[in-house]
Amino acid sequence: MVQERNDGMNKDIVLPSIQNKRPALSWESKIKKKLKTVTPCLGKFRPVVGQCCHQCTPDSLRKKLGPCSSLGFHNLLSINETQTRYRGWLVRRVCCALFVSGCKVYGSPVSNRLERVCQSNRVKEALTAVHKASEDGGSQGQLDCLSPLLPLINTCISSGLLRFVAWTMLKMFPSIFGNVQVNLNHLSALHKATQEGSLLVYLYVRQSSLDCALIPLVLFCHHLRVPYTVCPLHINSSFLRSILQKVGVLLPPSALTEQDAAMDQLYSPVMTSLVRELLHEGQAISVGVSAASGIGGQWLAHFRQFIKEGSVPDVSLVPVGISYDCVPETDIQVGLGSALQWLRSLLWRRPGGSVRIHFAQPFSLKEMCESGRCRIDEWLPLQDLLLPVILHNRTSSVFGQRRMSWLLPSSHYAREPEQPSHPDRNLSTAIILHLIFSATSCTAVMSTALMSSLLLYRHYMGVRTSVLCRDVGWLTEELLFRNKDVGFGGSLVEVVHYSLSVLAPHLVMAATPSRKDPLIFPRPCLAAILHLSLQAQIVTHTFILEAVGACSVSAMLCEVAFSGVSSRVRSDGVEGEEVKGDMEFDVVLCQSELTERALQLCHLLPPGFMPPCQSSQSFALDAVDSLVRCGILIMEEIPRDIPVCDFWKKDGALTWTTSDDPYHSDSDCEEQDLRSYKISQPGQCPEMLFFLCSMLAGHLRALCWTTMALDLVDTPLAEAEFVAQIHSHLCDTANKKKQHYESCSEEAAHTAVRTLIDLGVLSEERQKGSVFLGVSPLFQLSENRQKVHRFISQYLYN
Missing domain, CATH: 1.10.10.10 (Winged helix-like DNA-binding domain superfamily/Winged helix DNA-binding domain)
Structure with a gap:
């Protein structure tokens, strides 16, 4: 944990008051009045996030990051005259234009690019395959087939148009977001990598189409090289396509969707060769990956292939975490009319919350691939891991990692064997999983995500405002304790009121004159619950160890209940079957069986939740240990005839083995120490257990x-x-x-x-x-x- 400096950069992290932007609702005045009686304040301590993996890339982790003691945050939309070289009344009116004109723009040469792309073996083989059955199989006929892809190949970055688009976004985004906060912790490392000539590839997990615009805008405003962005937008307007391609956006052909383009016989090799040529020119690349389908992850396999074949010396990967208070809804198929209508609607809407952007520390892809530290051993199909347990009631699980070969779809142009068990494919899949996990890990938890998880998983039937305030403070401390940054600051009054105001369309707030404490619960409809669930995913990612352990405990308790074995319930002052207060479950949970349940459950998790550089067995053990740290489980003391410190056997003699026997160790003379656990008795333990189980429900x-x-x-x-x-x-x-x-x-x-x-x-x-x-x-x-x-x-x- 480190302490933030209370300088000018950090003053922007306090949430802006929204009472001046629109009239206060009736329930807001009641909540504000109630919150004034609650005085706790969120501290100024934040964890450092986004560091390299100490196991897979230790050399990149040891690199000096330069001066990064400020740990400040910069509001991208807060531009004033201090960020320009001039001062005065007129400067304050045009400071945004002056700031944009002073930002550095790196060159983007496109000379001879078409010839270099056509000379690629991938493109030659694809053109030959296309014209194999054609009568006109000459070179001119092959080049004619590339005519729909010429705008893609000639994509460049125009400095003048880039400045104009950046100025437009800085003027437009205040109508969409309250503020765009950028963590400055690792920006110095990006500046240093740029000065050293490293090839930077930014990777983020897709949430909205605005992801493609936010990352280049942040880099542009901080004088870093604007990357070429692989964008999945399906844009029909030729005018919009030409503008976006002049600012470095790589779009698929207008007639194809992203899925169709990925399987196209000609587009895929052309796009792969184009990305390689961009890296040869020293350009940066920005790629988004879908955690659910793995779309976009094939580019990481291409980068590794470039390094393997020697066409690119190395690539520095930069995971980027983007957090939204409210994920903006954007249309994937964009035309000129719909774009103008969307821009016009911005003038009549209020900002939809804040955005927090974290750039992680860059690390070497070559180091991860060639060092052998990235785990790719024991990758097995899911049916080999779980079917023996499901169909044959096997007591012990098969050790191994779940293979997710669908994250890297097979294709004829990837020049990799299509067998899902091939080590190269397993390594590429492991890298994709690692990047998804890293990008999600450095994503901050916004106040709306915290509030959504409490309302959806802990207080689904409703909660009083005072109880909700107490839980917000508790959950914030738990997040910081787990080295997870939060995307909000200020007093608890501001945080609760702000998050409830943003989530108001998805909540029901009952505030009557006779009730001083308003009641809040999620709106029981599909759209509202899906919105809260989407917001709460980042909290689930943070508590994934505890959630897996809690579900495993729940599974064992259900088995005990259905088996007919009675459990003793203690309640002071209550007789018969009526039970109130704390319950004592007289059930002992065996550590080995509990770990087995956790191991089987972790194989069912979606990609990105479990660290890929950690074995499933280690993850399952950590899941059980996390419940002990939470206070849900307590260690059961087993009575012994002989003290633990007594190394002698009961018969008074040690059992010695030969030193060269590989199947024994020095600890063979000791008995196997089997642990067991019991449910602890604090009053909040059942509520905490159900809260964690609900995250994966x-x-x-x-x-x-x-x-x-x-x-x-x-x-x-x-x-x-x-x-x-x-x-x-x-x-x-x-x-x-x-x-x-x-x-x-x-x-x-x-x-x-x-x-x-x-x-x-x-x-x-x-x-x-x-x-x-x-x-x-x-x-x-x-x-x-x-x-x-x-x-x-x-x-x-x-």
């Missing part, structure tokens, strides 16, 4: 509902249509139950289908260039599907 429930939906879906179906039907079934099930809407998002449906494919429940079959999904023969039996459903549902605490 949405994902696990989506898996259960998807397994049950296999009886209702006629297979085989195309993958996109199959996922759409599953998503529709999840929504219908939630609507019938009038609850659990967090389990029916598109991402939950896609993740559940992919998990069942890896588990072997669904089989993939390629027909006519498309992937069709159907129920595998082993799971045509409803009995086997029921076993899968029971295995997953055991981790649902309710």
Whole structure:
């Protein structure tokens, strides 16, 4: 933990008051009046985030970062005359234009780029394949096929247009965001890497289309090289496409979506060769990765391939964490008319919260690949890890990592073997997982995310304002204790009022004259719960160890309850079956069995939650230990006939072994020390246990509902249509139950289908260039599907 300097940069982290931007609602005045009685203040201590992995890239971690003691934050939208070389009344009116004109713009040469791209072996092979059956197979005919891709190849950065677009965004973003805070901790490292000539690649986890604009704008305002951005936007307007391509945005052809472009026979090799030529020119690249589908991760495999073949010496990867108070809704298919309509609507809307951007410390991709420190051993299919436990009631799990080969789709241009078990593919997949985890780890927790997790996972039935304030302070301390930065500051009164104001459309706030303490609970509808669930994902990522451990404890307690073994419940002053107050569960949980449950559950987690450089066994052990640190579990003391410090056996003699025996160690003379745990008795323990279990309930429930939906879906179906039907079934099930809407998002449906494919429940079959999904023969039996459903549902605490 480090302390922030209370300088001019840090003054912007205090949340702006929103009472002057719109009339106060009736419930706001009551909440403000109630909050005035609560006086705790959030401290000024923040953890340092975004450092390199000490296991995979220790050499990059040891590099001197330069002076970074300020640890300040800069509001990108707060531009005044002090950031220019001039002073005066007129300067204050045009300070934004003066600031933009003074920012440094790096050159972007495009001379001879088309010729260099066409000389690539990838492009030559693709052109030959396209014209193999064509009558006109000459060089001129091959170049004619590249004509739709010429604007892409000639993408450049115009200094004048870049300054104008930056000025426009600085004037437009105040209508979208209250402020855009940038963590200055690792910017000095980026400046140093730029001066040394390192090739920087910025990687972020996709949340909104504005991600592509925020990162270049931040780098431009801090005099760093603006990267070429691989953008998934499907833009129909040729005018907008030409403007974006003049500021370094690499767009797919207008007739193709991102998925279609990735499988196009000509676009993919051209794009790969273009990125390589951009790196040869010394340009920076910005890439977004989808954690659910892995789209975008293939570029990391290309970067590793460039290093392996020697065309690029090395690449410095920079994970970027972007946090939104409210993720802006943007249309993926953008036309000129819709863009103008969207800009016009900005004039009549209030800012939708703050943004916090963290740039992590750059690290060497070559070091990660060639050092062998990145874990790629024991990668097994999910069905090999879990099917013996599910179908055959195997008591012990198979040790290994879950292979997620779908994060790196096979393609003819990648020049990598298509076998999912190939070490090169496993290494590329491990790097993708590592980057997703790193980018998510350096993402700050915003006040709305903290509030959403409390309302969704702890107080779903409603909570009083005073209790909510207490929990906000508690959860903030827990986040900082886990080395997680928060994207807010100021007093508790400001934080609670601000987050409730931003989340107001998704909440129900009951404030009556007779009730001094307003009641707040989530709005029971699909849109509201999905919004809160999306905001709360970053909190789940922070508490993933505790959540896995809590679900494992819940699974064992349910097994005890269904087995008919009674548990003793103690309550002072209560007789009979009526129980109030603290409960004493007279159940002893074996450490080995609890670790097995945690190990099996961690294989079902979506990508990005578990550190890829940590083994599953170590993660499961840490999950159990985290519950001890939380106070949920306590170590059970086992009575011994002989003290632990007594090294002698009961018979008084030691058992010696030969020193060259590889199957024994010096500790063989000691008995195996098996640990066991009991549920602790603090009053908040059951509430804390359920709070942690609820974090994974949405994902696990989506898996259960998807397994049950296999009886209702006629297979085989195309993958996109199959996922759409599953998503529709999840929504219908939630609507019938009038609850659990967090389990029916598109991402939950896609993740559940992919998990069942890896588990072997669904089989993939390629027909006519498309992937069709159907129920595998082993799971045509409803009995086997029921076993899968029971295995997953055991981790649902309710």
